Amino acid sequence: MATKGRKTQFAIGFAVILATLGWLAYSGIQESKTYYVTVSELLASPDASQRRFRVAGDVAVGSIRRSQGRTEFTLEQEGKVLQVYYTGTEPLPDTLMDRAQAVADGRYQTDGTFHAETVQAKCASKYEAAPPKAGANPETSANY
Incomplete structure (x- = not known):
């Protein structure tokens, strides 16, 4: 059971990092346009x-x-x-x-x-x- 909870936490953390990187890339492109x-x-x-x-x-x-x-x-x-x-x-x-x-x-x-x-x-x-x-x-x- 503990491994399922860790996988969920890892997936959520990965999604947050990915969303943050996407937002930074988008805002950087908009600013430099x-x-x-x-x-x-x-x-x-x-x-x-x-x-x-x-x-x-x-x-x-x-x-x-x-x-x-x-x-x-x-x-x-x-x-x-x-x-x-x-x-x-x-x-x-x-x-x-x-x-x-x-x-x-x-x-x-x-x-x-x-x-x-x-x-x-x-x-x-x-x-x-x-x-x-x-x-x-x-x-x-x-x-x-």
Whole structure:
């Protein structure tokens, strides 16, 4: 009789552990789920402050300010602007500069600001062909 009671206790304990692991996995996935949106889409979202987002836009000219371990800048896109505050532990990319395309990952606040935990940036000039030299013949590639 004692073995039947032990088996029941073991089965109940195993079920509780399995249910706990399932709940932890589900809640972890829900927390880490991030939606990719543009500045315009984020500002138009009625429930924006309730989820994580990856928001993309262009860094506004002259908007980058660094002070006391915090960096703030403005993302703009399609005439809409979003103030971004970054207080993450990772250093910001060297390519985060005026007019760079950037993606900030974090949460939109009810005060209209975006608190980013990570920021990625790309300098568009690194991916464009160099302009031809003055007076050069554009038909030949040797002039570039």
